[in-house]
Amino acid sequence: MAYNNDIDWEKLDDIIDEYNSDKESLLMILQDINELYNYVPPETIPVLAQKLNVPKSMIYSVATFYKTISLEPRGKYIINVCTGTACHVRGAEKIIDAVHDNLQIDTGQTTQDSLFTLETVRCLGCCAAGPVFTVNKNMHGGLDRSSALNIIDDYKKNAS
Amino acid sequence: MVKFENKEALESYIQELQATAQSPDKGLISLCSGPGCIIHNSDKIRDTLTEEMGKHGIADKYEIRLTGCHGYCEQGPIMVIDPGGIFYPKVELENIPEIVEKTLVNNEPAEKLLFKNPATKKRVVREEDVPFYKLQTRSIFGKNRLIDPNSIDNYLAVGGYQSLAKALFEMKPKEIIAEIKNANLRGRGGGGFPAAIKWDSCSRHKGPKYVICNADEGDPGAYMDRGLLEGNPHLIIEGMLIGAFAMGSHDGYVYVRHEYPLAVANLAKAIDHAKQYGLLGENILGSGFDFDLHISKGGGAFVCGESTALMASLEGKPGRPRAKYIHTSEKGFRDSPSNLNNVETWANVPLIIDKGAQWYASMGTEYSKGTKIFSLVGKVVNTGLVEVPMGTTLREIIFDIGGGIPKKKQFKAVQTGGPSGGCIPEQFLDTPVDFDELTKLGSIMGSGGMIVMDQDTCMVDVARYFIEFLVDESCGQCNPCREGLKQMMAVLSRICEGNGKKGDIELLEELGTMMQKFSLCGLGTSAPNPVLTTILYFRDEYEAHIYDKKCPAGVCKPLFYYEIDEEACNGCTLCAKKCPQEAISGEKKEPHEIDQENCIKCGICYDICKFDAIAIR
Ligand SMILES: Cc1cc2nc3c(=O)[nH]c(=O)nc-3n(C[C@H](O)[C@H](O)[C@H](O)COP(=O)(O)O)c2cc1C
Ligand code: SF4
Ligand code: SF4
Ligand code: SF4
Ligand code: FES
Ligand code: FES
Numbered sequence: 001m002a003y004n005n006d007i008d009w010e011k012l013d014d015i016i017d018e019y020n021s022d023k024e025s026l027l028m029i030l031q032d033i034n035e036l037y038n039y040v041p042p043e044t045i046p047v048l049a050q051k052l053n054v055p056k057s058m059i060y061s062v063a064t065f066y067k068t069i070s071l072e073p074r075g076k077y078i079i080n081v082c083t084g085t086a087c088h089v090r091g092a093e094k095i096i097d098a099v100h101d102n103l104q105i106d107t108g109q110t111t112q113d114s115l116f117t118l119e120t121v122r123c124l125g126c127c128a129a130g131p132v133f134t135v136n137k138n139m140h141g142g143l144d145r146s147s148a149l150n151i152i153d154d155y156k157k158n159a160s
Numbered sequence: 161m162v163k164f165e166n167k168e169a170l171e172s173y174i175q176e177l178q179a180t181a182q183s184p185d186k187g188l189i190s191l192c193s194g195p196g197c198i199i200h201n202s203d204k205i206r207d208t209l210t211e212e213m214g215k216h217g218i219a220d221k222y223e224i225r226l227t228g229c230h231g232y233c234e235q236g237p238i239m240v241i242d243p244g245g246i247f248y249p250k251v252e253l254e255n256i257p258e259i260v261e262k263t264l265v266n267n268e269p270a271e272k273l274l275f276k277n278p279a280t281k282k283r284v285v286r287e288e289d290v291p292f293y294k295l296q297t298r299s300i301f302g303k304n305r306l307i308d309p310n311s312i313d314n315y316l317a318v319g320g321y322q323s324l325a326k327a328l329f330e331m332k333p334k335e336i337i338a339e340i341k342n343a344n345l346r347g348r349g350g351g352g353f354p355a356a357i358k359w360d361s362c363s364r365h366k367g368p369k370y371v372i373c374n375a376d377e378g379d380p381g382a383y384m385d386r387g388l389l390e391g392n393p394h395l396i397i398e399g400m401l402i403g404a405f406a407m408g409s410h411d412g413y414v415y416v417r418h419e420y421p422l423a424v425a426n427l428a429k430a431i432d433h434a435k436q437y438g439l440l441g442e443n444i445l446g447s448g449f450d451f452d453l454h455i456s457k458g459g460g461a462f463v464c465g466e467s468t469a470l471m472a473s474l475e476g477k478p479g480r481p482r483a484k485y486i487h488t489s490e491k492g493f494r495d496s497p498s499n500l501n502n503v504e505t506w507a508n509v510p511l512i513i514d515k516g517a518q519w520y521a522s523m524g525t526e527y528s529k530g531t532k533i534f535s536l537v538g539k540v541v542n543t544g545l546v547e548v549p550m551g552t553t554l555r556e557i558i559f560d561i562g563g564g565i566p567k568k569k570q571f572k573a574v575q576t577g578g579p580s581g582g583c584i585p586e587q588f589l590d591t592p593v594d595f596d597e598l599t600k601l602g603s604i605m606g607s608g609g610m611i612v613m614d615q616d617t618c619m620v621d622v623a624r625y626f627i628e629f630l631v632d633e634s635c636g637q638c639n640p641c642r643e644g645l646k647q648m649m650a651v652l653s654r655i656c657e658g659n660g661k662k663g664d665i666e667l668l669e670e671l672g673t674m675m676q677k678f679s680l681c682g683l684g685t686s687a688p689n690p691v692l693t694t695i696l697y698f699r700d701e702y703e704a705h706i707y708d709k710k711c712p713a714g715v716c717k718p719l720f721y722y723e724i725d726e727e728a729c730n731g732c733t734l735c736a737k738k739c740p741q742e743a744i745s746g747e748k749k750e751p752h753e754i755d756q757e758n759c760i761k762c763g764i765c766y767d768i769c770k771f772d773a774i775a776i777r
Contacts, residue, residue, distance in 0.1 A: 026476040027459050031418070058477075065478035065635075066459025068418045085381030085575065085611045086537035088625055094762060121419055121460075122380030122629065125195040125387075127535065128233035128543035132199070141199045145740065145762060 007041055016051050023052045026062055030069050038078070039070040075110045075117035077155050080134045084123030087130040091144070095131050096120070098145040102152060115159055116152070163438040166446040167325045170316075170439075177317040187222040187264070188242040190305045194229025194391060195383065195422075196544075197236035201253070202226070205237055208253050212260040222264060225314070228391015228426075229383075230305045232292050234543040235275070240287050240305055247287040249275045278541075278563065292542050295561045297523065297531050300507050301547045304391040309426040312433040315394040321439055323510035327402045328447040331513075333363060336406035340509070342517035344529045349374055349465070349502030350580060350606045351682075352528070352595035358499055361489040363407040365497035371404045372493065372500045373414040374470060375423065378462040379578030380629060382535040382609035385503035387545050389416070390423040392507075393430035397440065397453060399506030402513055404451045407499055412453045415470055418460050427455055462579070462633035466681050467492075467500045469635070480635045481681035502607065504533060524550035528594035532608060538575075539614040541566050548593075555589040558612055569614040573697070577606025579626045579633075580686035582693025583619060602693045604686070618715035619698040620705050624652040626690035634683060641684030644675040648691060656716040660706035665695055714776035717761050721777050726751040728773035735765035735774065 015032045019025035029048065033040050040063055049056045063069045079099060083092045096107065099118055103111050110117040126132050129141025133148070140151050164170040180186075189209065193202045206224055213219045222241075230238050235249035239259070246269050248259060255273050262270040274283040275290050284290050287305075307314040315321070327336055341356035362369060373396060377385040389396055400412050416424050431453050434440040442450045456474050463469050464479035471493040473479035492498025508530055512520045521529045528550040534557060536546045541563030548557060554574060558564065565571050573583040576593075582603030584591070591597050598605045613622065627648050636642045648671050651664050672688030679685045695702060704710045711719035724735075724744075729751040736744040736752055743759045746752030754765070766774040 022476075024474070024476040027473065028457055031457060031459065061478050062459075062476070066461055068460040083380070085578070085609070085625070086543075087381075089538045089611060089613055089617050089622075091763070097762070122378070122462075123383060124419060125383035126199050126233075127381060127383065127537035128196040128236065129199050130537070139195075139199045145764065 007037075007043060009047075011036065012044060012047065016048070021051055021053075023054050026052060026054065026059065027066060030059070030063055030066075034069050038074045039072055042071060073110070073114070075114050076159065077115060077135050078117045078119060079152070080119045080121045080124075082122070082124050082126075082130065082132045082134075083120045084127065084130075086123070086127035087132060090130045092131045094145055095133060095143050095148050098148045099152065102149055115156070163436065164445055165438065167329050170321060170325055170445060174316050174319065174322065177313055181317045184243075185221070188306075189222050189224045189264075190227050190230075190240045190242070191224060192228070192230045192236060192238040192305070193226040194233065194236075194304075194387065196229065196233030197238060200237045200250075202237040204253060205239070205251055205256065208256045209260065212256050213264065216260060216265050218260075218264055225306075225308045227307055228304045228309050229387040229545060231296075231298070231301055231387070231545040231547070232290070232542065233545070234541070235292075244285075245287045246285055247275055247290055248273055292544070292546075292561055292563070295556065296547050297549050298547045299511060299523075299531055300395075300504070301387065301533055301545060303395070304387070307392055309391055309393055310429050312394060312430065312437060315392070319514070320394055320510075321398055323513040324398050324401050324439070325445060327405055327513050328445060328449060333406045333408065336402060336513065337363060339512060339517045340406075343508075343512045343520040344527070345505065345508055345512060345520075346528060346595060347502055348504035348508070348532065348607060350379075350577065350604065352605070355501060355505055358489050358501075359403065359407055361487065362409075362497050362499040365490060367496060368411065368494075369407060369409040369497040370493045370499070371400055371407060371409045371412040372470070372474070372498055373400055373412070373506055374465060374467075374500055374502045375414055375416040375420070376458050376465040376470060377417050377420075377503070377607070378465040378633075379607050379609045381537050381575075381611050382578060382607055384533040384535050384545055384608045386417075386420050386423055387533070388503050388507050389414075390420065390426050393423075393427045394434065395510060396427075396503055396506050397430060397434055399509035400453065401440070401444070401451055402509050403499065403501070403506065405449055409499070410450050410452065412451065413456055413474055413493070414453065415456050415458060415464070415474060418458050424455060424457060431455070461635075462629075463635045463681075463683055466683060469681070470500065471498060478635075480637050481683070483680055504608070525592060525594045525597075527596055532593070532605070534593075534608045534610045536562050536610050536612070538611040539565055539569065539617070540612040550594040551592040553590050553592050554584065557593065557610065558589070562612065565612065565614050569616065571612070572615050572617055573613045573619065573622075575603075575611040575613065575622065575690070576609065577604035577689070578609045579630055580604060580682065580689055581606045581609070582689045583613070583622060583697065584693070585697040602696055603689065616713055616715070618656075618711055618713035619694040619701045620652065620655055620711075621713075621715045623691045623694045624649070624656055627652055627687070630683065630687045634687075638678075638680040638684065640675050640678040641680070641687065644671050644679070644684070645687060647671055648688070652691070655702065655705045656711075656719075658705070658709045658716070658718045660702075662706070664706060665699065665702050668692075669695060712776070714763075714766070720761075721756055722754055722759065722761065722763075722766055723775050723777050724752050724754055725773045725775045728771050729769075730771055730773075732771070735769055738764050738768055740764065 132141040239248040345355045346352040464473045469479035469481040533547045631645045731749040741758045743755045
């Protein structure tokens, strides 16, 4: 296994310890790793398999079954457009189109400069403010095409 | 640090809390910081409020309490001031000085900031007189506004954990189950299965058993469970404790949707506090009963809301449902007897124990008792969480409480029950809502999602939307669901793209019937509902798409175009200024025109024209 400098192996151990190396906690362990790196680096999988005493195939099976786990690196800013029914009938599709036109990425893709990833989620519980999206943990509501693009511009400026 | 060794210690502590809460020298400012209000900066409002109160030297006269969702999210951020229950909707930072000066210092309402009843044009002072609330019966959700979810004392002050004490010390497990049975509590997660039957069955099995709370809330457009769990986590803990005692379980899990991090955080804190107080853990209140509660987070898979999939997921495996030849009450989580109930089902339990089955069963219809919380969203004036007795009609919910459709548009349908439900048209608006009545219409009441749709919603697109959702979410292990959904998706897509063929409607019906009959789990058997109900009630729309190649609602892009009605357009130029494609031209005060070549059908002009001059063709 290639040694990867970007991975903080100690932190990984901490996460595993926090769940007492319990294989029933596999999904939550993966989620914590996913949160830490914005994705689950494949290098961590053999280590996990060994420490939790489960086959690697099981880890891939769980990691690919659950949508919140990504096995590929994602952008610095993850734009999560709500496509729940309430937002859908209020024009969520138009927001996705706007992001798509502006950043030239489809849902699930990351921009070349690794700044943005576009994802969708079904209902964030702010239906009154719909259509809504989150950028990382920040909520933005009452969107239309132009306000959505303004928000994205702000993040672009922040990053540069 | 208090730790209640017995029931009396709990009771005297509650009495003390209630005495201080009623003290006339301290007021309460309850500020909603639920998901709908926090988006409008309710945390900044708190800071400004504190600052202003400091200026007037009244900082210690009022407690500012950040609470979970109050229900009326449309009017967020919401502030309610006690004594008096003075209700301030849509509070903005610049309103704070006026509220502080008038209400907190001079004890009078800030007239101009009060809610204006749209029907009478009169200002309403008190929360309870706001029409949205007045028509509801908020026996479960109403407590939210009195509770900071991170304060167990707030929950105790409204009488929290007293039902637990009653159950532990005054009732036998069998009597609790009988009470739940007499109340006819039916599962709020969508199926409406009588809770007492499951409890009874689980209680009869030996060995370790589990009680589990389903907080996966996957229905896209519903957030009742979030509102409860995030706003009043101790209520759910108390319900589960009572159930666990009745069934003889010592271990419980709450399976929470990944998208609800605040619910997880609030619940985790609540569990800690309950443990410190001796309300969770070993020898609860000195009764000898032990119960521990854990949290597990989902991974964004809708199918994990299904009971067997949820239990697989709890075990750390992919959440694929299994056939239920053996019930989970016999063999569920870790192959042990397990009882799963929805968040709202658990929330009803303390109320039933407190007030009794007879009181509880006096609310509702013959076979559906108590209240139900609905997530009223979509094209409706008052978006929010609404709690009404079972049997309230759709019209009362959508028009009397919900305030009807915004922008003077026409009501078209209401979608209930999420991806397992269907669309109900106008002629059935007077149907009383309960488990059985909506099923008769081909939909279901489901977990309480209620999405209102107006004339601008295309029903074929709605059907396609749900099928697309389900294609994504099907676990793929059984053929009828996996392939059936794919085929339905292909047919619906071609209809929406203008390539629909004669026979497509019949094909959808045939596929739907097959899936209903042969799918393995509830996802597949109920998946055709959104398609079949839209065909049943809006067949003409399907036909317009297939035969006339038109989308009458103006949603399916290849099937319509916008045109400016020369008669109606007064040349205000607004649309031309806003069009992102610069596709609209015309002289001021002259009718404008759309260049179809450049128009991307973004709908901006249609939405902003104040004179209804943009027509869908
Ligand atoms: C595909 C599918 C998704 C479901 N999602 C949920 C859910 O998100 N929340 C829920 O409480 N029940 C959900 N259910 C219903 C559960 O299977 C189960 O019936 C329910 O949690 C039992 O609790 P109750 O009797 O208190 O309603 C779902 C069922 C199916 C088939
Ligand atoms: S019906 Fe669908 S979700 Fe259910 S088991 Fe079959 S494929 Fe999976
Ligand atoms: S906004 Fe309406 S009225 Fe104004 S120019 Fe455009 S079409 Fe005409
Ligand atoms: S639909 Fe959009 S692109 Fe087309 S004319 Fe109207 S504003 Fe311009
Ligand atoms: S549907 Fe988007 S927040 Fe609820
Ligand atoms: S979030 Fe504040 S009222 Fe619902």
